[in-house]
Amino acid sequence: MGMTTPQVVVHRDKELMAQATAARLITKIVDAQAARGSASVVLTGGRNGNGLLAALAVAPARDAVDWSRIDLWWGDERYVPADDPERNHVQAREALLDSVPVDPARVHVMPASDGPYGADVDAAAAAYAAELERASGPEDHGPVPTFDVLMLGVGPDTHVASLFPEHPAARETERTVVGVHGAPKPPPTRVSLTLPAIRAAREVWLLAAGEDKAGAVAVALGGAGGVQAPAAEAYGRSRTLWLLDRAAAAKLPSGLYSPTS
Numbered sequence: 498m499g500m501t502t503p504q505v506v507v508h509r510d511k512e513l514m515a516q517a518t519a520a521r522l523i524t525k526i527v528d529a530q531a532a533r534g535s536a537s538v539v540l541t542g543g544r545n546g547n548g549l550l551a552a553l554a555v556a557p558a559r560d561a562v563d564w565s566r567i568d569l570w571w572g573d574e575r576y577v578p579a580d581d582p583e584r585n586h587v588q589a590r591e592a593l594l595d596s597v598p599v600d601p602a603r604v605h606v607m608p609a610s611d612g613p614y615g616a617d618v619d620a621a622a623a624a625y626a627a628e629l630e631r632a633s634g635p636e637d638h639g640p641v642p643t644f645d646v647l648m649l650g651v652g653p654d655t656h657v658a659s660l661f662p663e664h665p666a667a668r669e670t671e672r673t674v675v676g677v678h679g680a681p682k683p684p685p686t687r688v689s690l691t692l693p694a695i696r697a698a699r700e701v702w703l704l705a706a707g708e709d710k711a712g713a714v715a716v717a718l719g720g721a722g723g724v725q726a727p728a729a730e731a732y733g734r735s736r737t738l739w740l741l742d743r744a745a746a747a748k749l750p751s752g753l754y755s756p757t758s
């Protein structure tokens with residue numbers, strides 16, 4: 498599957514970016530449910546991912562979504578106890594999931610360190626890979642479902658999910674989910690989708706806001722490789738969309754995007 502050329506959308510500030518992305522996501526989910534009966538979305542941790550979920554929770558069109566017909570997955574998770582406030586799942590619950598009627602059987606939470614795999618984060622990652630494989634069908638042509646939308650926050654070092662520059666997880670070409678040891682962003686132990694799993698998505702949306710992201714955005718969109726800059730090789734089968742605020746776009750060459758409000 499070839500790489501899709503990234504499209505860049507720049508919003509005035511991170512609040513507007515969250516609201517516009519929430520509206521965009523609602524439309525995508527409604528369209529997927531109309532076309533295929535259900536939707537599948539991969540959530541990201543981090544401030545921008547949670548900001549988007551919080552904006553979705555108060556969006557006027559939120560009830561256009563049939564929340565019982567959506568599969569939710571995670572791009573990465575912090576390998577800490579299930580109730581730890583550091584968990585991406587706990588933060589997503591607070592931001593949105595506790596206030597919409599999702600089907601708990603379709604909320605695919607990554608394992609936690611107090612779960613069945615204990616300290617063995619690699620076994621936890623393998624279990625999530627198996628769950629993805631069970632959810633994929635012949636039409637997916639691989640061990641991962643064709644997610645409708647997969648969202649990723651971009652770190653100031655160009656990491657996405659828990660794929661950090663030069664780390665083994667960023668080099669993975671076979672496995673779809675890996676355990677991450679010694680992540681530079683705390684907590685150090687994490688579970689992450691790999692680049693091959695990310696690329697199974699129809700659409701990949703990368704979110705970045707704030708001036709501390711401007712360098713990472715410019716490097717990733719400037720032709721860097723995926724081991725040095727994992728965000729550079731996160732792309733979707735049919736669309737790769739970078740959703741930025743002006744501060745995060747500040748170091749992009751003008752001409753790469755048209756200014757929007």
Ligand SMILES: O=C(O)[C@H](O)[C@@H](O)[C@H](O)[C@H](O)COP(=O)(O)O
Pocket residue numbers: 541542543544545546573574575585649650651652653656657658659682
């Ligand atoms: O577990 C996490 O922290 C994430 O999933 C991580 O990949 C995050 O999305 C980026 O670090 C961006 O985070 P911010 O949006 O907070 O900058």
